[in-house]
Amino acid sequence: MEKVLVKRLDGYDTDAIQGFVSNATKVLDTRPKPRAFIKPNLVQATRYAEHAYTHPEVLRGTFRALRRFGAADRVLFEDCGLMVPMRYAYRKSGYARLCHEEGVHFLNLSEAVHDATIKVQHGQIHEELPIPSILAKDGIRVFVPKLKIHAQTDISGAVKLLIGLIKRSLRLEGHHYDLDRKIVDALEAYPPDLVIIDGITLGRNGAGCPDPYPLGLLIASHNAVAADAVAAHLVGFDPAKIDHLRFAAERGLGPVDLTKIELINPDRVQPARPGQYKERKINGLNPHIRYFEGDVHDGKRCRGGCIGFVAESIHYLNHYHNWRKNEKVNFAAGALFWLLGQLPSQERPRKLGVVVGDYKGDIPDEYRSNLVFVGDCTSAKDVKPRVHLKGCPVYMARQTFEFARHSGQLNPYLDVIEGLPFIRAFLEEKFMKAWNILTHPLRRNR
Numbered sequence: 001m002e003k004v005l006v007k008r009l010d011g012y013d014t015d016a017i018q019g020f021v022s023n024a025t026k027v028l029d030t031r032p033k034p035r036a037f038i039k040p041n042l043v044q045a046t047r048y049a050e051h052a053y054t055h056p057e058v059l060r061g062t063f064r065a066l067r068r069f070g071a072a073d074r075v076l077f078e079d080c081g082l083m084v085p086m087r088y089a090y091r092k093s094g095y096a097r098l099c100h101e102e103g104v105h106f107l108n109l110s111e112a113v114h115d116a117t118i119k120v121q122h123g124q125i126h127e128e129l130p131i132p133s134i135l136a137k138d139g140i141r142v143f144v145p146k147l148k149i150h151a152q153t154d155i156s157g158a159v160k161l162l163i164g165l166i167k168r169s170l171r172l173e174g175h176h177y178d179l180d181r182k183i184v185d186a187l188e189a190y191p192p193d194l195v196i197i198d199g200i201t202l203g204r205n206g207a208g209c210p211d212p213y214p215l216g217l218l219i220a221s222h223n224a225v226a227a228d229a230v231a232a233h234l235v236g237f238d239p240a241k242i243d244h245l246r247f248a249a250e251r252g253l254g255p256v257d258l259t260k261i262e263l264i265n266p267d268r269v270q271p272a273r274p275g276q277y278k279e280r281k282i283n284g285l286n287p288h289i290r291y292f293e294g295d296v297h298d299g300k301r302c303r304g305g306c307i308g309f310v311a312e313s314i315h316y317l318n319h320y321h322n323w324r325k326n327e328k329v330n331f332a333a334g335a336l337f338w339l340l341g342q343l344p345s346q347e348r349p350r351k352l353g354v355v356v357g358d359y360k361g362d363i364p365d366e367y368r369s370n371l372v373f374v375g376d377c378t379s380a381k382d383v384k385p386r387v388h389l390k391g392c393p394v395y396m397a398r399q400t401f402e403f404a405r406h407s408g409q410l411n412p413y414l415d416v417i418e419g420l421p422f423i424r425a426f427l428e429e430k431f432m433k434a435w436n437i438l439t440h441p442l443r444r445n446r
């Protein structure tokens, strides 16, 4: 029986988090090692996306508990969402300051040389995954995901977390109707020794820019599937109906059946009502954008590909608009926003239709002249799109940019306040990546 611990905690109290992690290592009988590799969930971080990543205090509590547990050498590793420089997200999330204060080394996967390979024996999308060789060394692997309700996979926890381990150049391979299998490949390649799920604030309606909901939970286990199965159950899902968990269980990577999990729940946390935290329907996420979905790939609903990214992008634009409406900016930023036509008062939204898949239905007249087709498999009868975004899938950042452009909504990628640090981080990252590749043979031979 895999053990899963659940604790109620209503705020980010570092000492309480450290105590929970220390207790988890004892109850779960974790084997101490002098080194720990810690994987957070950091999709992106901006001033308007504060809930897209594991809370820094959850990491701080985990770092301290691991140090007391004997892991003097602690390495945080991550690669965030595509189109976001990892250095930028690392700084904006507060992780840079946190690692400095806690003496934790950061391994930026976006810059590192992936000089080792892990075989995936039962891999269905990936037969092997390249990683930086340091991650293959002996150490405790600790996953610290942020719990989110997710448009592509129902929930995002310890299993989905591993998308961030996959090298950027391979990230979109199989990221469509086979996403659930791709995630399980990564879990098979790199399973954790300890999982600490940050469910103190639940993220809803999009992994890249979620709405926060105070859930007040911490969850721990040795097993990623068991931890996620309990998390799913507690937020009102049937874990056996979540594809990536079911596939992982079928591959023998952990139990999804709650009767095979020993739940240690001293606070008697009760599960939510079924559907209580379910993702909202795409057509309720943005008043200016209407979504039309046709058949995709023999009737498989491609949630893991363009469809999930459409839901994320549409929500993102609406969230950004509402956030900017209430923001006070200084004169210089206001002037730059004005020059780019990005002040809320300059917004001129118009109706936009978005089509995914082979759509055979009618499209109302008001949308016919302003349509965006998304994905290689998309077509619709008797209409011509303004633009057809090609790709399989078309990733979220590209969709968001084009939807903003064609719907006349404020564009988060033209945000002048985030822009300068974003560009700086982008250039630094390009330089460091090239430098690491050039100097890698020298360092390896040392």
Ligand code: SF4
Residues within 6 Å of the ligand: 175, 176, 177, 296, 297, 302, 304, 305, 306, 307, 356, 357, 374, 375, 376, 377, 378, 391, 392, 393, 394
């Ligand atoms: S192009 Fe079609 S099959 Fe490919 S990810 Fe998009 S919706 Fe899925």
